[in-house]
């Protein structure tokens with residue numbers, strides 16, 4: 030890997046001169062390029078077009094109030110050909126602006142709006158630099174360090190219908206030839222928290238615009254004000270349809286930053302939890318997808334299986350939905366007797382269930398008519414928008430982090446990665462249902478070979494001692510106190526760590542200043558990148574197809590708005 | 592009634608097919624056994640609410656299976672999930688659109704008090720903007736707890752428990768229409784606007 034970076038470095042110095050950029054590799058192995066803000070757009074374009082970094086995964090800000098140039102703007106790039114990652118960082122002062130990256134990647138659109146909203150970083154040339162998460166009466170930029178975490182500002186009205194600016198049209202001016210229509214946020218097809226505004230010519234969509242932020246619960250600010258282990262319950266509530274995956278993604282980032290290796294048993298348990306979560310997440314996606322098209326039965330039928338997984342989770346930790354099962358260093362508890370056999374039994378029931386559902390939906394004439402060739406997204410567009418996960422694979426790109434950058438021993442398991450061809454709505458469900466089958470395969474393999482040993486590391490600076498030690502001997506008591514008072518403290522540094530969650534790449538960018546809570550924790554939510562393509566994808570289609578598209582994107586407001 | 596039917600014949604009738612009751616009691620009986628919920632599911636609690644409606648817990652057993660997304664057709668607003676500042680005006684609008692008699696069930700810690708989101712964009716309890724009849728604790732509450740909440744509400748309807756919080760309710764946005772700019776800068780305005788429920 031470092032060879033590639035050496036090549037890249039020499040290529041770039043030929044193109045941009047010797048000292049234009051500062052290359053470095055962090056202790057955890059992330060490659061970072063620091064650039065001045067003037068050179069960033071040219072550098073990004075070069076990296077995309079000539080160096081094989083075809084995905085822009087994330088753009089975010091970091092605030093250092095005492096620095097002369099206050100903000101870091103951080104771009105996370107990914108090259109899918111050989112799964113390489115690169116982080117581009119630049120510094121911007123308060124009030125200064127930096128050229129937008131939307132000219133290079135469409136994916137930068139909403140990420141830059143978010144950085145503008147939460148930090149006040151201005152991106153010049155961005156066509157729609159408006160607030161995105163906070164409400165329209167909100168004053169200030171909440172993720173700046175000088176904004177108090179609990180300073181609420183009330184909102185007393187709702188924004189009227191508006192659209193994105195385009196070169197032809199201003200977004201706030203409605204066209205009298207068309208019918209404006211507001212859908213949501215309290216609307217069954219909008220899943221409670223999404224709002225879509227459209228302009229219709231008959232039933233054909235002329236313009237569409239999603240409004241998000243109705244569930245902006247300030248996850249990132251909460252993470253900055255809580256100790257590392259207390260952030261875990263907050264991560265549950267990102268994608269609450271598959272809570273354990275978020276726990277695991279977050280803990281993995283902290284562990285990597287601390288250089289911790291977790292025991293093999295914990296790894297296997299995490300794999301099992303991940304795959305069970307993937308199954309239940311797809312259950313919601315497929316089930317509600319059916320409901321939005323008018324097929325209620327599939328939902329009720331599938332929910333029986335979700336209940337079964339809830340029962341498994343409950344046996345493991347006592348909670349059904351928000352499990353908070355992992356800890357930094359491993360798992361919170363070991364699995365109870367016979368749990369792995371219960372999981373195996375569930376796998377048998379679930380495989381029958383998947384077949385039933387596949388017949389019920391994928392073979393259903395109405396379902397096919399409503400979804401095939403509806404709002405397709407090409408592979409190229411999908412990459413451009415930063416799609417990941419089932420939607421990217423439905424568009425025909427074979428990228429799955431479990432294969433591309435295996436973690437927790439995924440390379441040992443035998444499973445296939447389903448890939449679609451058309452990128453339409455039908456393919457998305459096809460991929461999801463096949464992924465459920467593959468997850469069952471993985472769970473079966475994992476459950477049959479659970480390694481023995483401990484379920485967590487026993488480092489006294491990381492994990493609380495067992496209760497019998499706390500009450501039984503003075504050393505245990507002291508260690509307990511020390512850890513509670515001092516807190517878990519990763520070394521100063523930063524990391525971007527990504528896992529393949531049910532919706533796609535779930536990334537955590539963690540900056541530590543050596544204190545007991547994260548200095549900055551940025552989540553890269555998979556459906557955020559996907560949803561920003563919505564206006565383009567549904568343009569020119571029927572209103573009913575837009576509803577089907579929203580359903581197939583599986584937008585989970587918890588991770589969309591955070 | 593006593594004009595046309597003598598006491599004697601009334602007694603006879605009651606032995607065969609008639610039953611006597613009060614009109615409001617029979618109305619309450621109908622109301623409590625045919626609640627039509629509007630699931631205002633915004634977050635994780637919404638997913639758990641699906642379980643309550645789903646095949647295992649099945650709210651239909653308590654007469655509340657007809658889920659309606661139109662506020663005009665519902666009489667029980669189930670607020671399941673975090674209500675953010677951005678969402679609050681919409682919640683009030685939905686509540687105002689519901690027809691009388693109407694009830695509100697607040698499901699989960701977030702809806703009841705903001706939960707563990709003591710944060711800049713989260714409303715610290717939906718009772719700051721709408722009157723709540725039943726609070727169900729939990730994060731998320733177990734489906735059993737939600738069923739218990741619905742049964743508590745049914746009991747309230749049956750006993751015709753007085754609901755002072757409901758009687759005195761006015762929309763926080765209407766009474767303050769003139770002073771809206773102030774509300775944007777103070778973080779405690781909503782407290783005084785509603786029934787003084789501090790955090």
Ligand code: SF4
Pocket residue numbers: 266351634635636637671672673698699700701702706729730731732
């Ligand atoms: S109470 Fe808990 S489960 Fe319910 S919405 Fe709030 S965070 Fe989610």
